Amino acid sequence: MTDIEQSTKSLENLPTEILINILSYLDEKDLYAVQATCRRFLEIINDEELWKNLFISRIHTRLFPSFSRSAKYSVEYVERNRGLSEWKHNRAVKTKFTVTTQNQNNQLEKMVFEYPRCACYSDGVIMLVQLHSRRRKDRLTYMPCTTPHGCSTMHFNINAAVFGRFDGRVFGKLLTNKSHLCPVTEFNAIHSSSVTAITTSALEDSPEDWCVSGCKSGQVIWWCEAKKRNAIQISDKPILRLALHKDLTVIMDSQQVYVVDKMDNVHKLDIPSNLQLSLVTSLSLHFEVDFGGKLLILGDMAEIYVISINPHQDFGFTKSIHIPDLIEKIFIDDITSKRTQDASVAGGDGCYLGILTGDNSVAIINVRAPGSKLRIQTKLSFVERVHTAQITNLVMVCAFSGSLGIFDASSGTELRVVRKTEKFPQFLGVSHGRMIVGSGNVLHYLQYSDQDFRQKKSGLSQTNRSNKWNEVLNSQLDLYNEDENSRIKELERKERLRQKFVGDLDDEEIQLEIALIESQAASEQFQGTNAQLSPVGQDEELQRAIEESRLAYENLTIPEHLDEDAELLRAIQQSQEEENIQRRLRRSHRRVGPLGEIASSSELSNRLSSPEIEISSVDIGRREAYDEDFEVARALSMQDMR
Incomplete structure (x- = not known):
């Protein structure tokens, strides 16, 4: 057995009370490490008595x-x-407000802060x-x-803001609804004498x-x-102080x-x-x-009295401290004082009262602590003058000249x-961190509480936002691509269609190309039909096709500055048509016989002189003249193109 195992074994053999006393001096992280060593330490660390002793060893009270x-107590200690730790380590976020009034020289008289x-x-x-x-511009409302x-x-x-006058009249202005846009309203009744005390209740619910x-x-x-x-005519003396919360009213x-x-x-x-x-x-x-503990705190320049005002338990019981x-001033944890005390929670649900004294010290008292006497739990002394101070259930804040001091309200650290x-x-003012x-x-305005959590959450949301942005960006890029x-x-x-069909129809070269294509199409159609016609029918169809092509081409809209090109186009078209006719005539001289032999010229002449097909000498002469004209036209067109 090693020395560590022997020491662990010897610790396990100690009584539980001694172990609790020893472990109560460890930090929270050390306790988590110790509880993993053995079952008995795990049971002791999960015992609430240990955590009570942790409070006693640090703030000297439960x-x-x-x-x-x-x-x-374990949950209370951790929380x-x-x-x-948030107050100690988190970065303060500061915001400055310059609250101006109608008269720029006016100073603020009262300030109430409830976040x-x-x-x-x-x-x-x-x-x-x-x-x-x-939005910063929506933060300030002037009434x-x-x-x-x-x-x-x-x-x-x-x-609300309420006012009492010397003649017994009472005025007020509510801030919780749209009536804050209206001027100060007079209440519907008056006192019999001058108003000496007045108060309102601030109930969130x-x-x-x-x-x-009064x-x-x-x-x-x-x-x-x-x-x-x-x-109620409650006294024959002037009412000096009033306090109101829910159904309970304190009058003095x-x-x-x-x-x-x-x-x-x-x-x-009394x-x-x-x-x-x-x-x-x-x-x-x-x-x-x-009001939560139903206690009245009164004091003069040297004594503090805590008097029970619970009509159903210990009414009038008084504790005091010199x-x-x-x-100079006393200040109470305002939020806790308006919350009903629950003695079953860890610590007994106390309420802190701060006392600012003339020697520049601040004493802290738990006014709800049981017993017949009040006891100062923490006292802090300062070199610099404390102008004002506030206390909560966790911290105490002191305002010095040019600085603020934040202290643990329980221990004074x-x-x-x-x-x-x-x-x-x-x-x-201190409220909600x-x-x-x-x-x-x-x-x-200074913020401390939950800063690290908000920063991590903000960073996480920023990461999520960045991931979502990347997803959206990628999808948009895919759509764009x-x-x-x-x-x-x-x-x-x-582009392929333009190259295939010669593209834009407004181009003059394309106009010429279209005319040539149409002419060729018409010629091919004529050749297909002419194969089944007689020579005379072929000539008639040929003449009809030429005429239709000429008329179709003349109907094309050609700009005025292209007249010469149009004439050239007509000549080229006519020459091509005539050349096609001449080619067909040449082919007609070579006919194939029934047995595949080539017919002779005499046979061809006999066929031409047959009754089915009659070709006159006038027609032959006209063709010869036509061929000469065609050759001349073609020569001229070729010369113009050069």
């Missing part, structure tokens, strides 16, 4: 927000590492950026939204847009599509918090005394609601730093 929404939309508000104008639009005169409070989200407003006298009104649905005045379920069932709880003091002295109060440094961003960032950072009227071959064959066929 409680964290779920990324994969799976009940298995979480994949997501972090694929980004909404920006400036006094008098709302700009909606459609990030998924392929008039003049702030009502005497506005005392407002709220702006991705679905709801066909209606809801709004709730006034100085403690009245709360629920609105749906600019129409009053319900009203200077002393109490009211949790209203379905606009009817009201549950009350605000911690030190927070009441902060409200009385007009100090800043931090206010966030985790922050030694000045609390730095993933990457993005350079050349805004020097004084005012707005920061994408970020928007901006200041003034300039927004920078076939057409070209057909065209060449047709040209060759026409």
